[in-house]
Amino acid sequence: MCGIVGYIGHRDAYPIIIEGLKRLEYRGYDSAGIALYNGKTLHVSKTKGKVSDLEARFETKASKHGTVGIGHTRWATHGVPNDINSHPHTSNSGDLVIIHNGIIENYESLKQELTARGYTFKSDTDTEVLVNLIEDVKLQENVKLGQAVQIALNQVIGAYAIAVFDKNKPEEVVVARLGSPLAIGIGEKDNEFFIASDASPFLEYTKDAVYLEDEEMAIISRKKGVKVRKIKDDSLVPTYVQKLQLNLEQIEKGGYEHFMLKEIHEQPKAIRDTYRGRLLRNEAIIKMAGVEDNMKKFLNANRFIIVACGTSWHAGLVAEYIFEDLARIPVEVEYASEFRYRNPVINENDVVIAISQSGETADTLAAIKLAKSKGAFVFGVCNVVGSSIARETNAGAYTHAGPEIGVASTKAFTTQITVLTLMALRLARAKGTISSSDFRKYLLELEMIPNKIEKSLESDAHIKIISDIYKDSNNCLYLGRGFNFPVALEGALKLKEISYIHAEGYPAAEMKHGPIALIDENMPIIVIATKKGHYEKVVSNIQEIKSRKGKIIGIVTEGDQQVKTLADHVIEVPETLEFLTPLLTTIPLQLLSYHMAVLLDKNVDQPRNLAKSVTVE
Ligand code: F6R
Numbered sequence: 001m002c003g004i005v006g007y008i009g010h011r012d013a014y015p016i017i018i019e020g021l022k023r024l025e026y027r028g029y030d031s032a033g034i035a036l037y038n039g040k041t042l043h044v045s046k047t048k049g050k051v052s053d054l055e056a057r058f059e060t061k062a063s064k065h066g067t068v069g070i071g072h073t074r075w076a077t078h079g080v081p082n083d084i085n086s087h088p089h090t091s092n093s094g095d096l097v098i099i100h101n102g103i104i105e106n107y108e109s110l111k112q113e114l115t116a117r118g119y120t121f122k123s124d125t126d127t128e129v130l131v132n133l134i135e136d137v138k139l140q141e142n143v144k145l146g147q148a149v150q151i152a153l154n155q156v157i158g159a160y161a162i163a164v165f166d167k168n169k170p171e172e173v174v175v176a177r178l179g180s181p182l183a184i185g186i187g188e189k190d191n192e193f194f195i196a197s198d199a200s201p202f203l204e205y206t207k208d209a210v211y212l213e214d215e216e217m218a219i220i221s222r223k224k225g226v227k228v229r230k231i232k233d234d235s236l237v238p239t240y241v242q243k244l245q246l247n248l249e250q251i252e253k254g255g256y257e258h259f260m261l262k263e264i265h266e267q268p269k270a271i272r273d274t275y276r277g278r279l280l281r282n283e284a285i286i287k288m289a290g291v292e293d294n295m296k297k298f299l300n301a302n303r304f305i306i307v308a309c310g311t312s313w314h315a316g317l318v319a320e321y322i323f324e325d326l327a328r329i330p331v332e333v334e335y336a337s338e339f340r341y342r343n344p345v346i347n348e349n350d351v352v353i354a355i356s357q358s359g360e361t362a363d364t365l366a367a368i369k370l371a372k373s374k375g376a377f378v379f380g381v382c383n384v385v386g387s388s389i390a391r392e393t394n395a396g397a398y399t400h401a402g403p404e405i406g407v408a409s410t411k412a413f414t415t416q417i418t419v420l421t422l423m424a425l426r427l428a429r430a431k432g433t434i435s436s437s438d439f440r441k442y443l444l445e446l447e448m449i450p451n452k453i454e455k456s457l458e459s460d461a462h463i464k465i466i467s468d469i470y471k472d473s474n475n476c477l478y479l480g481r482g483f484n485f486p487v488a489l490e491g492a493l494k495l496k497e498i499s500y501i502h503a504e505g506y507p508a509a510e511m512k513h514g515p516i517a518l519i520d521e522n523m524p525i526i527v528i529a530t531k532k533g534h535y536e537k538v539v540s541n542i543q544e545i546k547s548r549k550g551k552i553i554g555i556v557t558e559g560d561q562q563v564k565t566l567a568d569h570v571i572e573v574p575e576t577l578e579f580l581t582p583l584l585t586t587i588p589l590q591l592l593s594y595h596m597a598v599l600l601d602k603n604v605d606q607p608r609n610l611a612k613s614v615t616v617e
Pocket residue numbers: 309310311312313355356357358359360361364407408409410493494497612613614
């Protein structure tokens with residue numbers, strides 16, 4: 001939530017920061033701002049709205065000069081999105097300026113203390129309190145900016161990634177992190193540095209980056225370089241420079257109208273990348289270091305508890321069916337946000353699997369910490385390499401989906417299911433719950449999934465026509481059974497979040513316990529009715545809908561005739577094994593929501609009120 005960018009060096013900071021903010025807009029986009037220092041004056045410009053609104057402001061009014069600057073794109077927590085609450089925030093003297101991603105939980109009490117000492121506040125934000133706290137420490141203790149930040153942060157409860165600039169010390173920027181990511185790009189020439197929530201804003205300038213750990217801060221100086229210190233005791237930490245693997249192409253739209261569409265189409269490649277080196281069909285083995293190294297823990301576990309949020313939670317639900325079916329391991333799937341506050345019964349014989357695309361989701365991170373404190377072994381399934389969740393878990397497996405920028409998760413979901421399926425197959429083999437011939441058959445079929453997704457993507461034009469017919473609906477119902485019940489939930493979530501059409505996902509058989517009352521001739525019902533599994537039962541559910549005049553869109557196996565005669569529309573997916581069907585049935589549902597949202601002229605990549613990485617609880 002919120003994206004932060006900064007630059008200090010010899011170039012104009014403005015274009016670097018504006019372009020960087022555009023790349024980070026997936027993190028929040030309700031307001032944006034920049035502070036630039038031109039050697040004499042500190043110029044702050046900020047506005048409600050998108051980075052493009054900020055840019056427009058500069059075209060007419062603001063000065064773009066300065067070789068040092070910080071910028072912010074916001075997802076509001078404290079204070080509504082308006083010009084005043086936008087970042088950067090300036091201290092009372094006008095000397096210090098700050099950008100902040102996170103929440104200062106004790107800001108009210110800090111604000112009261114500062115108010116008593118004569119400080120005044122223009123905004124409703126916790127961030128303005130923090131910058132004034134830093135200023136107060138600096139003046140009271142007569143210390144330099146770095147030390148003032150360090151002392152102030154020790155009084156703060158909450159989460160943050162911050163960048164602070166003092167116009168009286170224009171040769172340096174101070175940054176710090178606790179619970180929100182922060183990367184420092186080291187320019188090719190020594191005296192140039194970039195700051196960002198992730199590395200995407202500085203990829204074209206450098207591949208050398210320092211990632212701050214939680215509870216670390218850094219003083220970034222044109223003259224002295226980067227000095228990392230512990231916030232707690234000010235001790236020096238060795239600076240570890242990583243070589244970035246990411247390239248520009250991966251974070252651009254590549255000719256697609258939206259990132260979401262690009263990412264939907266990237267799924268065949270993303271899944272291949274995810275099983276590459278792990279699924280070795282010729283040798284009939286699955287190789288996953290994180291699983292192999294901890295095999296005993298997995299095999300001796302009483303049960304698996306999967307914790308996640310949103311789409312990742314849906315991937316967890318699919319995995320529940322797969323683990324139980326193939327490996328006969330009992331699984332519970334929990335919303336991380338509920339699990340962490342429920343005083344769950346959990347011990348060292350439990351294996352907790354945390355699923356997260358971003359690896360930064362605050363609730364999932366807290367659930368992991370809780371599970372670890374109770375002695376459970378925690379395994380992470382993350383997409384973002386080096387993310388907080390990847391680091392906090394005892395072991396893990398990355399999904400190699402590449403950067404997911406569209407706020408609505410697509411390729412992260414299918415690659416999460418791929419990793420979890422590989423784990424289930426490996427454990428099933430180790431436990432002997434599947435035969436070696438079945439194992440070989442399953443590997444072959446899993447390897448064919450990317451080709452089958454390519455085939456499913458060919459329905460795009462047909463799905464667009466269906467989307468046009470139903471785009472003005474007020475409600476949609478998604479039904480599925482067994483492995484495809486979670487896919488129904490995911491389909492409904494995709495539609496809700498990008499088109500703002502109300503949608504519900506239900507197990508098909510539950511329909512008659514309530515939702516059937518909603519059905520009339522205006523209700524589109526998307527029913528996942530693939531040949532394997534509970535096909536006949538789902539067909540009966542379709543009959544029930546039909547007799548109540550609901551509009552049926554069937555997601556069916558190629559060549560299906562029975563549903564075709566009942567449904568208003570069908571969308572075909574290739575045949576596969578039942579437990580692999582979610583990897584195919586998901587595709588038309590992603591496209592359906594995408595096209596409906598585009599036809600409704602919604603902002604597909606940046607739906608209202610949402611942000612890609614939810615670093616607040
Ligand atoms: C929906 C979506 C969200 C995320 C959720 C968890 O399309 O993207 O529901 O799935 O916020 O995020 P991660 O996976 O990053 O923990």
